[in-house]
Amino acid sequence: MEIFITISVVLVFAFAVSLYRRYREMRIERQLTYEEVIIRRLVRGWRIENQTDDTVVMISGARPNHILHLLLSVFTLGVWLPVWACIGIFGGERREVLRAKD
Numbered sequence: 001m002e003i004f005i006t007i008s009v010v011l012v013f014a015f016a017v018s019l020y021r022r023y024r025e026m027r028i029e030r031q032l033t034y035e036e037v038i039i040r041r042l043v044r045g046w047r048i049e050n051q052t053d054d055t056v057v058m059i060s061g062a063r064p065n066h067i068l069h070l071l072l073s074v075f076t077l078g079v080w081l082p083v084w085a086c087i088g089i090f091g092g093e094r095r096e097v098l099r100a101k102d
Contacts, residue, residue, distance in 0.1 A: 007082060018090070034100040054100040061093045 029037050041058055042048070050057040069084040 011086065014090070034098065037098060049095070056098045057095060058098060059093050059095050061091065063093055064088060064091050 029040070032040065038048075038056055038058070041060075044060075046058045046060045048056060049059050064084075064087050066084075069080065069087065072080040073084055
C-alpha cells in the first residue's frame with residue numbers, strides 16, 4: 001500500500017512541475033515575436049508539421065513504442081505496467097498551433 005502512495009505522490013509532483021514549466025515557457029514566449037518563438041522551439045527540438053503565412057503547427061516528442069512496452073510488461077509480469085501508463089499519459093507527441101498576432 002505504501003508503494004502506491006509513494007508512486008501517487010511522485011506522479012502528482014511530476015505533473016505539478018510539468019505545469020509550472022509550461023506556464024513559465026508561455027510567460028517567456030509572450031514577450032517574443034512570432035518568428036522568435038518558432039526559432040526558439042526549433043532549437044529545442046520541435047518540428048514543423050504545417051506552415052502557412054500566419055499559422056504554424058509544431059510537434060515535440062515522439063510516439064511511444066507500445067510493442068516494446070507490451071513485451072517489457074509481459075517479461076516483468078506486469079511490473080512495467082505503471083511505467084507504461086505514465087509514458088502513455090505524459091509522453092508522446094505534443095502538437096501546438098502558433099498564430100501570428102495582427
